[in-house]
Structure formats: structure tokens, C-alpha cells
Amino acid sequence: MKKTGYTLLLFLGLTTVLLAQDQKFTLEEIWGGAFRTEGMDALHSMDNGKQYTVLNYDRSTRSTAVDKYDYATLEKIETIVSSADLEGIQNFRSYQFSDDEQKLMLATEVESVFRRSTLGKYFVYDLQTKSLSLISENRIQEPAFSPDGSKVAYVFENNIYIKDLQSGQTMQVTTDGKKNEIINGVTDWVYEEEFSFVRAFDWNADGSEIAFIRFDETEVPEFSMDVFGQSLYPDQQVFKYPKAGEKNSEVSLHVYDLAAQTTNDVALEDAYYIPRIKWTPDADVLSIQVMNRHQNDLKLYFYHSDKKELDLVLHETDDAYVDITDNLTFLADNSFIWTSERDGYNHIYYYDKKGKLKNQVTEGMWEVTNYYGYDADSKKIYYQSVENGSVNRDIYSIRLNGKGKKRLSSEAGTHNATFSTDFTYYINSFSSASTPYRYTLNDAETGKVIKEIVNNNQLNEVLAGYEMSEKEFSTISVNGNELNMWMIKPADFDAGKEYPLFMFQYSGPGSQSVANRWNSSNDYWYQMLAQKGYIIVCVDGRGTGFKGADFKKVTYKELGKYEVEDQIAAAKKLGELSYIDQERIGIWGWSYGGFMSSNAILKGNDVFSMAIAVAPVTSWRFYDTVYTERYMRTPQENPSGYDDNSPINFVNNLKGDYLLVHGTADDNVHVQNTMRMVEALVQANKQFDWAIYPDKNHGIYGGNTRLQLYTKMTNFIDEHLGDRINEDFMAKQQLD
DSSP: OOOOOEEEEEEESOSOOOTTOOBOOOHHHHHHTTTOOOOOOSOEEOTTSSEEEEEEEETTTTEEEEEEEETTTOOEEEEEEEGGGSTTOSOOSEEEEOTTSSEEEEEEEEEESSSSOEEEEEEEEETTTOOEEESOSSOBEEEEEOTTSSEEEEEETTEEEEEETTTOOEEEOOOOOBTTTEEESBOOHHHHHHTOOOBOEEEOTTSSEEEEEEEEOTTSOEEEEEEOOSSSSOEEEEEEOOBTTSOOOEEEEEEEETTTTEEEEEOOTTOSEEEEEEEOSSTTEEEEEEEOTTSOEEEEEEEETTTTEEEEEEEEEOSSOOOOOSOOEEOTTSOEEEEEOTTSSOEEEEEOTTSOEEEEOOOSSSOEEEEEEEETTTTEEEEEEOTTOTTOBEEEEEETTSOOOEEOOOSSSEEEEEEOTTSSEEEEEEEOSSSOOEEEEEETTTOOEEEEEEOOHHHHHHHTTBOOOOEEEEEEEETTEEEEEEEEOOTTOOTTSOEEEEEEOOOOTTOOOOOSOOOOHHHHHHHHHHHHTOEEEEEOOTTOSSSOHHHHHTTTTOTTTHHHHHHHHHHHHHHTSTTEEEEEEEEEEETHHHHHHHHHHHHTTTTOSEEEEESOOSOGGGSBHHHHHHHHOOTTTOHHHHHTTOGGGGGGGOOSEEEEEEETTOSSSOTHHHHHHHHHHHHTTOOOEEEEETTOOTTOOSTTHHHHHHHHHHHHHIIIIITHHHHHHHHHHHHO
16 A cells, blocks of 8 residues: 555535536536636725726626615615716726825726736716716826816826816927837836736825836837737837846836926935835825845835935845735824744734834734735724635734734635725635635625625536546645645546546745635636546645745745755655556646746656646846745846756756647746746757747737647647546547
């Protein structure tokens, strides 16, 4: 008898598997949206704390509406605005209230630029006069109301503009904006991707000033991508992309005074990066977060715009790196709430306005995973954490002094909350591996469910007719660590048989793939593979998140070393199970996961017989500065860290079957990664399969693209891992 090598923690799944549940999943259903879940879109709590609004879409009229509901009854009170009643707008994608909730900004004709950035035409709808006005004839970026709702600031062609909604006049704040050279008020590519924000300007509390970041990317190297399209000659997209070790944008911070129409420069001598700016409740005090290039030295400054003075308020350092968050919250007196890993786990801290620590609010060998806000009346903080197991998420409240902690959620799974403005209620989104998304209205004091708002019972009824396997959560002991794992077996699993093993992972720093939440599209694909006779496993190795800073940061300066060792060791241990065919073990991943699966089949060529890599990094020398240097420092400082873990340098080890996939318009992980990998494989005289998707970005989607891609991957798995089970599956299908 072979040792199992893992300890079962919990067993989650459907309550029964009926004989009638024998319908098979198809790729056409999975990628055609047959198993889509219902949810709540663009939820906004009104200032009175008694009502909320959501964005609703009417498929019959193809119109959108902002509808208002009552928290206590969940009844719809009114439709605030519907595109069906607006001339010239068929529908709008999003909405934004002014602070006084008397105006709405509606986004139309929105087109993506990169991952988070968009261009669009925006209208302002006045709730009192029922009038609609266009902000600009041009497609603009990141429009934002002034605090009193009388103005809108926005960016057009890398310059900042302010429109007075009463007079209709537009004032240009900056004039030096130029494509691929100077950007004002929105971020460059690498800030958008890695610091996760686009709007780089902020109104102060009384609307008298706007702070903004200026990016000088003149000396940043350019990257170009061919766009093949339908024309006789391809176009070319050229943008600034700083690869590891190369020059970044030079950033500077400025404050524009609306009354004087003057711009003041903020002197920040140590600001290599400015990842966050935010005005405090004091209209004259701006908070600024700055970092060094290594991202292991973070400073929080207060800039006093009236006195033109700068105070250092908080300084955090780390041997590896300091993460940036959006959790900074100011109280009325400019004291503030902050999250940090300073004790080895991510927790909440409370500081006075001078930056003196008043108290650590949460503590323990677990992580705060989301910060929801602070209720000044009850002096309570609301947050999400993994205290109930790192694969789960629960909602808690705690007083500002760190006392009176209360768990508000109860069911094991993933809870996420959206609180009313006055923190009387919250709308809870809950799911688990066995429960599709359910939205309920909850009491913020007790966590008690008041009413159900949305469920996915209809989806459950649909899935009742399918042969589904349970997702088993456990841990596996690998390299001195208990690693989180899930496993999906065929519904008719027989421990006396041997099954091929197909592993999935992402593995990036701070990520999590083993989580107790409802299915993504890939999960239905795994169910389909299980129906065919595969066992599917996912293991979160060292470097992944929510198990403490040491566990996460062990991969510092060695991306692709310890994570790969863990996947190889896990595959070996699983291969010892009596029901796993250790000659047929495959692995796949996308992006960082593709980097990992490539390394796994090369460095673990005696373990993995096949691998699929989609949009992989093949050398961190090709990836951007902010992400790569955060975890690796520069190639000049750490050449061995880059080269010893680059799949390109180990192609001679390839023995198994390898499928390489990339989109040519991937602005994130450039197709250059795959092309260099292909050339290395060719020169090593290694046979492999590959697929290129013209004009597709990092997500590789659009039309039938995902269906075609997953059909290709399924066929590849069947051909190289399936062997005997493929014939058995076809024979069983004919009998059925």
C-alpha cells in the first residue's frame, strides 16, 4: 500500500450524487455562458445609509438603469435614471454619484486601453432638473466630480482639464502632455499594471486644489506590437514599457490652485515611485506614499499646501519588499488606519496624525485580507480575514482599541461585504466550493441575515443533471511545509484503478488558487476532464499568499526556484498514491503559471510527462520593472536569480510533450517571451507544439477564441495523458 502523503482538512461538495446526474459538460456550454452566475452590479450605498443603488441591464430593450432600493425591505423605490429615457444614449456601462448625490456621471462608448484604463464619452445627469450634458465631445479618461459637484476634472491626450458644469466652460490645467513622452493625471503603463491605479489626480476636501502626478517617460524604452487586423498592411502599436533593469518614468508631484490658476511643485527628493496620493479631511494636507526602486522602503508624507511644507509621518522597511494597498483611512482629526506586515502577518494599525502608533488593532498568526472601513459612531473597524483557515474568508468587526472582535459570518467559504454608508447593514456575497454565489442583507452589528437578495438556485437545478465530482480540500506535506491543495476525482472513482494526474497552479507571489469559493469557467473544465477519467489537483506552494510574510517572501530574488521545487515534490508524492499513474502526470498554467509549468517539465522532466504554458514569462529579463524588481531586484544586481530559473536556459532538458500558447497583442507578457522560447527549443532540436493567437491580449479571448483554445488544450491532454482512458471514455459514451 502506498502512502497517501496528505492530510484531509475538510471535504466540500454537493450533498449527493444521484445516478441520474450523468450529463456531461461540454466546452461549448462552458465557454458559451451556460453556467453563468447571477450577481449585483455596481452597488452603491446612498449617504443616508437606508438605501442603495445598483446598475441593472434590460436585455429586451438593451437599456441600462440605475435603480434605488430600500435596505430594510429590499424593495425597489425608484429608477433614478434609465438610458431608455435618455436621448442619444442607448446604454451606459457605469455610473458615479457626486458627493451630494444630486448628479450622476454616466459612461458610454467605453473602450479599453490597457488592463484598467479606458477611454469613453461621459455625460452628467442632473437629478433635480432631469437634464443631461456631455462633458466633452472627445473620449476622455478618469473624470471625477469636485467635492461640491460643480466641476469635473478629467484627462484628455495626457493633459488635465476642468469643466465648470454651471458655466459650461472648460479650463486646461496642463499643456505639456504628449504621447509616449509626458503624462499628466493618469498613470503610465507600468504604474497602471503593477500599482493598480489609473487616475493620478485627486481633489482636495473643499475643491480648491487638485494634486496630480506627472510622468516623464521620454527616456523609457519603447515596445512595439504588430496589429494584424483585416487591412492589407498591419498597424503597429508603440508604447513605453520599462523592462527589468531599464529606465522608468521620472515622476513628480504637483498641486494646482484653481483660484490662482497656478501649479506648485512638491519637492520629493526620495520619490523614485509615487504609488499613492490622497488628500486628508484637512483641505490643506495631502498624504503621499513614496518608495525606492527596490520597493523595500516606504515613506508616508503629509504635504501642507498652505505652508508648502513636507512632514515625514510613517516609515516602513523590509528585507524583501513592502506591499502597497488602498487601506489608508483618515479619521476626522487626521489620525489614520493603516495595514502592514510589520509583525509577519498583514494586520490593522492605528496611528495619530503625527505618525505615532496608538495601537495594533488586529493580531495573530493569520492575515487581514480586506479592509472595509471605519464607523466613527461605534468606533468599529470592519474587515475580512483568513482567521478561520487560509482557504476561507470571513467578515469581522473590531473596536478601534483592538477589543470586542466579533465574527459576523458563519458558513465556511468566501464572504465579502459591501457596507451601508452608516454601517447599519451590509450586503454579503457568499460562495463556497459547493454553494454558488448568494447575496444577502445582513445586520452589521450581529452579522445576522435579514433577507436574501439574490441566489443561484436555478444554476443549482441545472447542475443537478450533471455528473459532478466533489472538490476535496486538504494539505500535502512538501519540503517541510503543509501546502494547501484541492483534488477533483472522477465521480465513479475506483481506488483500485490508476488515473492520469493533471495539475493546475498559478503560484505567483501572494496569490491563491486553493480557495473555498464557487466555480470559475476553468472549474467546469476540470469537471469535464474528471468525467473523462482524469484526476485534477491544485497545490499552492511556497510564495503564495495568506499564510504569513515569511511563507510568501521566501521566493525573494529566486522566482521560479522554490515554487517549482514544491510542484515537482507534490507531483512525486501524489504519484506514490495507488490510484495515480506516475507515468502520466501533466501540469499547466497561465502567465506566471505558464512560467511555472514550463520550468516544471524542464526541471522535473522525470516527473512530468506533459505541460501546457499559456502566455508564459520565459525570462524575467523580459518583464516590467515594478513587478519584477519588487521580487528579484534588477538583473544587474541579481543575474543568477534571473538566469538560473529561466525556462529558456533549460530547454535541453525537455523530454515530455509541451504546448506553448500566446497572443500577439499581449501588452503585459509580450509574445517575445514565447518567440525566444521557441527559438531556444528549435536550436536544441526539441519537438513541441505551439499556437499563436493574432491580435489577442494576455486574456486570449473574443468570439470563439476561448472555445478554440480550450478545445486545443483538451485534445492535447487527451493525446498525451489520456492514452487508455480516452478509449474507455469514448466506449462509455457510446454505451450511454
